[in-house]
Amino acid sequence: MAPYKVHMVRFYEPDPQMEAIHSMSLSYDGQYLALSRKDNSIEIWDVFNLPTIKTFIPQLPDVQLEQVAWFENRLFGCGLNGFLYEFDYHKLEVKASYAVTSGPAWCLSVCKATEQIAVGTESGFVSIFNIVNDGLDFHRTLDKQQERVLCLAWHPLGTKLATGSLNTIRVYDPKTGNFICRMTIGSGSMDKNKQNIVWCLLMTNDSIIVSGDDCGRTSFWDGETGAHMRSVMTHKADILTLAINNKGNKMWSAGVDPTIQRFDQMQERFGGEKKWVKGSHRRGHNHDIRCIQPIRDDGYYSGGTDTQLVFSNHVKKLTVTRIPCVPRGGVIEVASQSGLCMIKYRMQLELWKLGEAEITSGQLDKNLSVHKDPIKILQLTTPNEESLVCSSISKSGKLLAYATKKRFRVFKLGVNNNEDGMKLKKLKLATTLDAQPQCMRFYKIGKKHFILCGYGTPKLECFSIANGAVTADKCLQGSEELLLTSSIQFIAVAGSTAVVTDFSNQAVAVDLNKMTLISKLPVISPACITAVTLSPDGKTCVLTYSDQQLAQIDVETAKFTPFCNAFNQAGPPPESATEIPISGVNYIKDDMMLLYDLQNITIIDQEEEIREPYGKRHMSEANHDDSQDGSMRSSSPTLSNHKSINVSKKVRVHAYPDLIAAVPLASDEIVCVELSEAKIHSKLPASFEHKRFGAK
16 A cells, blocks of 8 residues: 555634534434534434434524424424524425514423423513424413523423523413412522522423522422422532433533533332432533433433534443534545645635645655645635535636525636736526525536536536536436435536435436436445545445445446445454544545544555454554644644554554544545644633642
8 A cells, every 4th residue: 555645734724603502402213413503503413323414504594593402303493583493404494484472582392292392582471382284383372471481391291381580490381371380599609689590491200390500500399389309519600401311310411510410310218219319420521511412321412612512421431422513515625636625614615725845755654844835825705604505626626616595606716817816707607596506516528517416305407617607407306317305415426427315315326428317326224324435437436324334336237346245244443443434435546445534544445355354453554744734834743653553454544533534635645634622622712610639
């Protein structure tokens, strides 16, 4: 396996303050996790196997989000503009909106048993809607309270509804709209006049109400009589979230003090009462934790100000998986023929020319000093701060395109002879679109340039680019023509062949010359597809899945290749097993693939022998490093300086903890993008300070 020159890109600079996680909700079947962020965007994650971002609803005009919740396969949300929304996560838009009673909506809660949704507002009203097949029907408003409603909790059977506000918890009968009992929160400080805020509530099957307040107390109340049972000082600052598992025997609390405290329900001796007792605690984040979502066994997802989606599992020796916030389509795309790379942010694109080393080769395991620094030659920002849905750059680096929810734009890039940078020319869109694309790829047949677009329905459309205009050419849509049944998720193109996948994890191969189907590809796993690529000759495609399966398929025959069968039979190297799925896959050349996740880079060489399940240890061949830092030339360790895991001749795995992207630039060059936790934390507000033993 030949050595590679590795470009280490460290100039990716996201804005973490706009990416904080505000709320999350798990679908009833446990497959999809929806989370909302501070910029009012929504991400849908498939968490049935390893967590994989499935789709992304960008920030929409006039939509503000405080909380999201599932009912069956329908997604709802509310916000401070006074509306309750139902979202279409295939078309990435609001399906319907409903005004709530009197002012901004702070919280919502869904009751599965009664098929109702309750929304709490600024003016103290709680609006209840019935969930019906074609939308929502307003049911009633509960008796008004004086303070704003900050949190809600249904009884699992829908017989009671609790609200939390300033100093007070109220329990209502949702059938009559009248309150049953009222609990007053006592001051937890020396100042008896201090008002306390109830930030979060939950109600158990036996009608015990659990509250978290701004004093760091977790309190337990009798939901029948309103009697105070006990309070526990579990945190040193505000408790912002409470969560309970499906079995109802474990509970978690967290907040401004980013310590996650677990409670266990214990049975007293000789058949006594069940009581909640403090269990283990751990520091899951470095900043405020806004939400916790329990999942199978003793695992749970958490998120907050530090932007990371964190999965913790108490069964597997407190394993923790941290997933940084990166755009769904990846953070980088390279124009291999021109050596340019496009860095993707939520609202802008940057085009960079990578740095160059003074010498092009050197001793293995050594860094190459940067002779020319990387140069940012173009920055393209969307109008009116619209969020990007998808983008692409051609291999030649002469064409660039992006789409938002409002517009689809294609540009021609050229050299600016008078000034540094690139000359940008917007091409005319000669066709009126019914909807904007959700994914796209450039390709070239002969001397003609095209762009292939997928939509929020099973629709694939080809646009030709000529004479300064972009014109719709051919189209495949519907289950009869395209053999897909839902929104387009991935497009991979090589030559005149494309592979397209949809939300339902089906895949087809398309002949771009005739715009006809070549085959419908077989399914190797029921898990979610995480990445797609085509070989340079367009004869085979590779699909990776969230259960770490890999499928290599012959496009013409729609059959798994002998390599695929042998590779999956041997299984992945045990030491390379992670809790993160493959994020991307690309061919370096016809017989060599580059795969990456957020912890490892993997190179598969098909020419080598298939390894045995317990192969011998091999030292990875060293790789050169060409550090790409926008402000300094200091080199980082090479790829091979990271820990090399036990692998065979067929598969080489390299541990890389700060990796968020890895793509081949040429047959002997790889571009890697780093994003360290330290860089994210340096841009966040100060976190809650913990007194550590021995610290000054």
